[in-house]
Amino acid sequence: MIRTPAGFNPALNLELHDDAIAHVFVRDAMVLFSDSPGALPWRFYRGEGLRAARFHGIGEHEGRQHVAVALDDDISPRSLPPGLKASNLRSWFGVIDDATLAIAMRAVQVLEWDRTHRFCGACGTRTEQADNERAKRCPACNLTVYPRISPAMMVLVTRGRELLLGRGVNFPPGRYSALAGFLEAGETIEEAVIREVREEVNVEVTNLRYFGSQSWPFPNSLMIAFQAEYAGGDMRHDPAELADAQWFTPENLPQLPPPLSIARALLDATLAELR
Numbered sequence: 001m002i003r004t005p006a007g008f009n010p011a012l013n014l015e016l017h018d019d020a021i022a023h024v025f026v027r028d029a030m031v032l033f034s035d036s037p038g039a040l041p042w043r044f045y046r047g048e049g050l051r052a053a054r055f056h057g058i059g060e061h062e063g064r065q066h067v068a069v070a071l072d073d074d075i076s077p078r079s080l081p082p083g084l085k086a087s088n089l090r091s092w093f094g095v096i097d098d099a100t101l102a103i104a105m106r107a108v109q110v111l112e113w114d115r116t117h118r119f120c121g122a123c124g125t126r127t128e129q130a131d132n133e134r135a136k137r138c139p140a141c142n143l144t145v146y147p148r149i150s151p152a153m154m155v156l157v158t159r160g161r162e163l164l165l166g167r168g169v170n171f172p173p174g175r176y177s178a179l180a181g182f183l184e185a186g187e188t189i190e191e192a193v194i195r196e197v198r199e200e201v202n203v204e205v206t207n208l209r210y211f212g213s214q215s216w217p218f219p220n221s222l223m224i225a226f227q228a229e230y231a232g233g234d235m236r237h238d239p240a241e242l243a244d245a246q247w248f249t250p251e252n253l254p255q256l257p258p259p260l261s262i263a264r265a266l267l268d269a270t271l272a273e274l275r
């Protein structure tokens with residue numbers, strides 16, 4: 001499961017040294033060396049004369065500074081200098097090291113928030129970056145906006161030794177996972193778990209147990225994961241939400257989500273308990 005590396009210190013305003021690490025994005029695609037994928041050294045980034053639209057300090061880790069850079073919106077991933085390649089951050093999972101990936105996941109969220117809050121949502125004036133906090137302010141009406149984080153619940157429901165897994169309508173063929181869904185305004189996370197399971201598969205749950213959480217920057221989710229026990233209901237999935245849902249035993253599992261996701265960590269931990 002991807003999490004912030006130990007010893008990482010968030011920071012906004014960095015005086016950049018040449019050995020700083022640049023997390024460079026073209027829209028949601030991360031730019032890396034095509035032959036040895038790793039984050040770009042800041043000196044290389046500057047030497048290539050790439051035009052940046054937005055910069056944000058992200059923090060420091062193991063003595064090196066990390067900065068998020070969004071290239072100009074009119075640069076396409078195909079027009080990068082030779083030796084560089086841009087792909088959606090998900091495609092770099094397992095290719096770049098987990099610590100760099102975790103910091104890149106922060107960087108892309110900050111850049112996307114910046115890109116989508118250039119103007120005040122109340123009065124339309126161009127916003128300004130606040131000096132000493134991660135915020136954008138409207139100079140006309142003083143509206144302040146912080147990076148948007150959207151909480152979502154994930155729950156793995158068990159019935160004895162069986163697991164309730166669903167297939168999202170956009171999942172790769174054969175893949176199943178724990179159920180998940182976004183909170184509604186005014187809900188607690190526990191209420192969201194109970195409501196989503198009821199809506200998606202017509203099942204009641206009890207004995208919710210908190211498992212853990214993971215930032216998921218596609219584009220700005222915080223996945224909050226639980227285990228729960230079946231308490232009643234005839235399971236039938238809502239076809240608007242799920243392509244399928246079934247009870248599985250540990251001996252008869254479908255294709256599961258890839259490593260590094262909290263969904264897989266939740267499944268592996270629960271399966272270890274059942275075995």
Ligand SMILES: [Zn+2]
Nearest residue numbers: 120123138141
């Ligand atoms: Zn305003």
